[in-house]
Amino acid sequence: MRKQNANISMAATLRKFEDLKNEKFNEEDQITVTSEEQIQVERSVQEIFRSFRLRCDIDSNLPKLLRWEHIQALKHWLTFLPPGYKSLDASRTWICYWILHSLSLLEVKLSDDLKDSLVDFLKRCQCSDGGFGGGPGQMAHTATTYAAVCALCIIGTQKAYDAINRDKLQQFLCDVKTEDGAFCMHRGGEIDIRGVYCALAVATLTNISTEKLFEGTAEWVISCQTYEGGFSGCPGLEAHGGYAFCGLASLLLLNKGHLCDVDALLRWIVNKQMKFEGGFQGRTNKLVDGCYSFWQGGAFPLIHSLLAQENKEPKWLLFDQGALQEYILICCQYPAGGLLDKPGRPRDIYHTCYALSGLSIAQHSIDGEKLILGSPENKLAKTHPIYNIGPDYVLRAGSYYSKLDIPGNEPSFL
Amino acid sequence: MGDSSSDDENAWVFYKDRPEWKDVDPVPQDDGNADIAAIRYTAKFKDVYDYFRAVLTKQEKSERALQLTKDAAELNPANYTVWQFRRDILKALNKDLYEELEYSQHIIDEHPKNYQVWHHRRVLVEWLKDASKELHLTELILNDDAKNYHAWQHRQWAIKTFNLFENELAYVDQLIQDDIRNNSAWNQRYFVINNTSGFTCEVLKSEIKYTLEKIKIAKENESAWNYLRGLLLHDKEGLSKNETVTNYCEELYSSGNRSPFLLAFLVDMCDEQVSQGGGDMRYTLERAEELCNSLANQYDKIRTKYWQYMAEKIKNKAEGKSEPSPPSDDS
Numbered sequence: 001m002r003k004q005n006a007n008i009s010m011a012a013t014l015r016k017f018e019d020l021k022n023e024k025f026n027e028e029d030q031i032t033v034t035s036e037e038q039i040q041v042e043r044s045v046q047e048i049f050r051s052f053r054l055r056c057d058i059d060s061n062l063p064k065l066l067r068w069e070h071i072q073a074l075k076h077w078l079t080f081l082p083p084g085y086k087s088l089d090a091s092r093t094w095i096c097y098w099i100l101h102s103l104s105l106l107e108v109k110l111s112d113d114l115k116d117s118l119v120d121f122l123k124r125c126q127c128s129d130g131g132f133g134g135g136p137g138q139m140a141h142t143a144t145t146y147a148a149v150c151a152l153c154i155i156g157t158q159k160a161y162d163a164i165n166r167d168k169l170q171q172f173l174c175d176v177k178t179e180d181g182a183f184c185m186h187r188g189g190e191i192d193i194r195g196v197y198c199a200l201a202v203a204t205l206t207n208i209s210t211e212k213l214f215e216g217t218a219e220w221v222i223s224c225q226t227y228e229g230g231f232s233g234c235p236g237l238e239a240h241g242g243y244a245f246c247g248l249a250s251l252l253l254l255n256k257g258h259l260c261d262v263d264a265l266l267r268w269i270v271n272k273q274m275k276f277e278g279g280f281q282g283r284t285n286k287l288v289d290g291c292y293s294f295w296q297g298g299a300f301p302l303i304h305s306l307l308a309q310e311n312k313e314p315k316w317l318l319f320d321q322g323a324l325q326e327y328i329l330i331c332c333q334y335p336a337g338g339l340l341d342k343p344g345r346p347r348d349i350y351h352t353c354y355a356l357s358g359l360s361i362a363q364h365s366i367d368g369e370k371l372i373l374g375s376p377e378n379k380l381a382k383t384h385p386i387y388n389i390g391p392d393y394v395l396r397a398g399s400y401y402s403k404l405d406i407p408g409n410e411p412s413f414l
Numbered sequence: 415m416g417d418s419s420s421d422d423e424n425a426w427v428f429y430k431d432r433p434e435w436k437d438v439d440p441v442p443q444d445d446g447n448a449d450i451a452a453i454r455y456t457a458k459f460k461d462v463y464d465y466f467r468a469v470l471t472k473q474e475k476s477e478r479a480l481q482l483t484k485d486a487a488e489l490n491p492a493n494y495t496v497w498q499f500r501r502d503i504l505k506a507l508n509k510d511l512y513e514e515l516e517y518s519q520h521i522i523d524e525h526p527k528n529y530q531v532w533h534h535r536r537v538l539v540e541w542l543k544d545a546s547k548e549l550h551l552t553e554l555i556l557n558d559d560a561k562n563y564h565a566w567q568h569r570q571w572a573i574k575t576f577n578l579f580e581n582e583l584a585y586v587d588q589l590i591q592d593d594i595r596n597n598s599a600w601n602q603r604y605f606v607i608n609n610t611s612g613f614t615c616e617v618l619k620s621e622i623k624y625t626l627e628k629i630k631i632a633k634e635n636e637s638a639w640n641y642l643r644g645l646l647l648h649d650k651e652g653l654s655k656n657e658t659v660t661n662y663c664e665e666l667y668s669s670g671n672r673s674p675f676l677l678a679f680l681v682d683m684c685d686e687q688v689s690q691g692g693g694d695m696r697y698t699l700e701r702a703e704e705l706c707n708s709l710a711n712q713y714d715k716i717r718t719k720y721w722q723y724m725a726e727k728i729k730n731k732a733e734g735k736s737e738p739s740p741p742s743d744d745s
Binding site (some may be wrong): 019032033035077079080082086088091093095096121124137141186188189226237238267273275278283284312314315316317318320323 | 441443444445446448449450451452453454455456459463467470489490491492493494495498501529532533536537560561563566567570571574592593594595596597598601604605608609631632633634635636637640641643644647678682714715716717718719720723727
């Protein structure tokens with residue numbers, strides 16, 4: 001019944017420029033830092049929308065995804081990063097993941113040689129006591145481990161799958177687990193909800209998950225849901241888009257989504273979409289940022305599946321998919337390739353990955369229906385909303401690792 | 415992050431040229447041959463990290479290694495391995511941790527949005543069991559950016575661990591006065607009350623009064639409305655039975671105000687009334703529908719799909735159906 005819609009593609013329409021005037025921030029005579037910054041962003045976005053409208057009159061194909069430019073920039077970054085990137089020297093597995101995932105969204109195939117080189121490099125980032133560091137010789141870290149495992153699953157060759165020492169990886173996760181069910185980012189490192197998400201993502205992808213390993217974890221995650229409805233990095237803190245994604249995706253991986261207050265989460269997250277800009281903010285009364293296109297946007301398919309479990313399945317994803325595509329395509333593309341946070345900011349690999357991931361989420365409705373703003377050529381490949389790698393890569397990793405035994409390490413505090 | 419930068423290499427003496435390091439063989443990074451995610455390091459960066467890898471491999475916990483970790487951390491404060499090894503050395507050499515605390519303040523000041531420097535600070539405070547400087551430090555950082563997540567995280571941890579709640583509500587008050595839309599401050603307000611008095615009847619009453627006064631000042635301030643909802647989570651009667659709140663909302667609505675957050679609040683009141691049953695169900699339902707329609711079509715158009723979903727959800731609930739209407743493509 002639903003399958004027949006798999007190839008339906010609908011064109012999203014641009015919001016009317018004249019109507020957008022009514023969507024601007026209402027300062028209510030209370031000038032504060034928050035309102036000043038917000039109004040400044042709206043001004044720069046309005047300027048871009050205005051000049052875009054003029055170009056649109058000449059070229060009806062707009063807005064256009066700068067596919068070629070993004071691919072060139074990404075391929076360049078994969079092997080060459082200028083010295084300014086030294087601040088990401090402890091995040092090089094992230095760089096691999098961000099680029100590989102972006103390229104896969106852009107439907108670029110990698111050569112076998114390149115795949116081998118990537119596996120070779122990622123193996124050098126693997127630690128003898130399990131997990132992956134941000135670069136060769138660095139300590140294992142749950143986030144850089146998530147990035148490395150995702151990158152290897154995208155590469156998807158036998159060599160890539162076999163590169164992961166699953167027994168040691170499980171040992172690493174046991175070592176960083178805390179007594180209250182959370183996970184440290186590294187041995188001796190900080191604790192926050194990213195640790196839980198990264199641990200669950202890699203454990204489920206590589207089939208090393210055990211009940212003991214995640215005992216108490218769902219309860220800890222639930223304690224991070226705030227009065228606003230979103231999730232925070234640690235209990236007590238402010239609801240935040242990145243952490244909310246980690247919390248929600250973790251609960252789904254634990255099959256315990258029903259434990260959270262879905263209605264409150266939904267209420268909070270729909271309100272994070274900016275009525276003028278169309279993109280998402282990360283927190284209440286903060287500014288729009290292209291990366292939340294995924295962190296917030298990606299939560300919608302997850303919420304959708306939770307509501308479906310409760311028999312409250314909505315007819316569609318509950319955010320304005322067209323408006324998000326407007327923000328990403330019109331405001332976040334750097335002309336020479338790569339995407340960015342907001343107009344005036346430099347492009348970078350992180351924002352390229354998450355703005356493209358968000359664009360993919362916005363283009364692909366439920367039931368395989370598509371909603372593409374601009375030319376149909378803007379269409380990106382799908383992403384798996386829990387892991388944020390292509391759904392096929394998740395399936396293939398699953399079928400490979402499911403044939404292997406689950407190692408038997410246990411958290412060390414037990 | 416810029417695409418280029420240069421470390422100040424003018425006055426810099428490379429480790430490879432330092433006589434006191436003659437006994438150490440630098441360890442180059444084991445990158446393979448393929449140039450994957452290859453950063454073009456400056457000569458200084460490469461030099462410092464070649465020697466850092468050497469001391470890390472040897473686990474040399476010495477004064478000179480301690481100094482080296484400082485150079486490495488300054489080149490890339492996000493290198494968690496460097497900070498972890500620095501802590502190992504501090505412990506092994508039994509160093510003066512107050513000196514390190516001072517250094518960490520300086521580096522937090524330079525990199526206030528970095529996970530590692532805040533974690534370093536936290537470990538030092540844990541070791542010293544002295545959080546006397548933490549409120550001041552976080553205030554300095556929040557002066558520059560009142561929503562810095564790391565600063566709030568550190569502050570909450572210090573307050574909770576060392577019971578420093580005493581003046582926090584006054585601080586929060588000040589921040590909300592400075593910027594009524596500072597959501598981090600509103601969140602901190604909740605944190606303080608939740609961990610001290612709790613939301614007793616009296617506290618609820620005074621907090622509701624406080625919040626409604628703030629809503630009067632800026633009716634489209636989501637932070638205050640969210641806080642109000644947070645308060646009512648603790649009202650056993652729910653969202654729609656608190657007279658102060660319902661009267662305020664109805665008056666505001668009657669006065670012609672159409673803040674989307676006001677309308678949204680009224681929708682949720684209707685939703686709750688429908689769930690609880692009783693009252694004039696038909697009226698409640700009509701009202702919910704009308705509110706959702708005006709939000710979807712006029713006052714909150716970016717959330718049209720959400721308001722349509724809410725209207726339908728409330729309607730289905732009223733009709734006692736567990737089954738929602740079929741997905742769009744079935745019709």
